[in-house]
Amino acid sequence: MQFTYYGQSCFQVVLGGKKILFDPFISPNPLAKDIDIKSIMPDFILISHGHGDHIADAATIALQSGATVVTSPEVSAFLAKQGVQNMRELNHGGPVSFDFGKVRAVNAVHSSGLPDGSYGGNPMGFVIRSEEKSFYFAGDTALTMDMQLIPLFGKMDFAVFPIGGNYTMDYNDAVIAADFSKVDKVIGVHYNTFPPITIDTKEALDAFNSKGKELLLPSIGETINL
DSSP states (O other), X not given: OEEEEOSXXXXXXXXXXXXXXXXXXXXXXXXXXXXXXXXXXXXXXXXXXXOHHHHTTHHHHHHHHOOEEEEXXXXXXXXXXXXXXXXXXXXXXXXXXXXXXXXXXXXXXXXXXXXXXXXXOOOEEEEEEOSSOOEEEOOSOOOOGGXXXXXXXXXXXXXXXXXXXXXXXXXXXXXXHHHHHTOSEEEEESOSSSGGGOOOHHHHHHHHHTTTOEEEOXXXXXXXXX
């Protein structure tokens, strides 16, 4: 499975022949200045919550690609005002089936105001299950005991965790989150974009290695195979 990192918490996977983009925040991110969003043409866009650093390019990419946006009712309503029509709402609960597999929205401990100041609904993470790969994207969240539910939904091949601290869990908490969700491979996101979430990447890698786990930190624009 291909995984392409676009900075902050934005990434794209290719699963079941479909391109799935998560939390699109590219054009306002100076670290992602070399990424041309016009070239990003996903089949689906999954949005974990309404903060600007997860939704900034959602409408633009959705409209240019015709992608189906999968997110909460509140974020859907916000995007509808920007002309996005192809959307599938979901909320915390049972899985929803798509061409590439099943998506389950799970709890995230965070906030979710929208860029216009309106209510953004509850933040969420996603459990993605398919015949090819299964993984857990935590979204923006603190460490929570609810992560112990993740293995009950099936074995995850890897997880995508925020590791920058301040607004979310840091890399030390992410090691515990990996234990809770029973994954040994983690892709770190939501770090080094702004001063409050700047980290020592060597310390982060060492924290995972010391517990026998693998932390992957792809560069912005890099594609890795999982």
